[in-house]
Amino acid sequence: MQLSEVNMRIATALMSCSIDPGPMEPYQAHAAMQLHLDCTVEECRVRRRARNTLVEAGRCVLDARATR
Numbered sequence: 001m002q003l004s005e006v007n008m009r010i011a012t013a014l015m016s017c018s019i020d021p022g023p024m025e026p027y028q029a030h031a032a033m034q035l036h037l038d039c040t041v042e043e044c045r046v047r048r049r050a051r052n053t054l055v056e057a058g059r060c061v062l063d064a065r066a067t068r
Contacts, residue, residue, distance in 0.1 A: 017044040029053035
């Protein structure tokens, strides 16, 4: 698989918890969630962005405890 310039930017941004990778497609958000499995959305900007992307796409429904 070849990475386009846009996908390469996203792949690079996914490596660091402190960098917001910007807008993602749901498939990219899913991969980001797996890469940052041990992170929390409070500490990890990648996981936070990925979770928001999946929620907005209707691919993830948050438990009421997560929305407090």
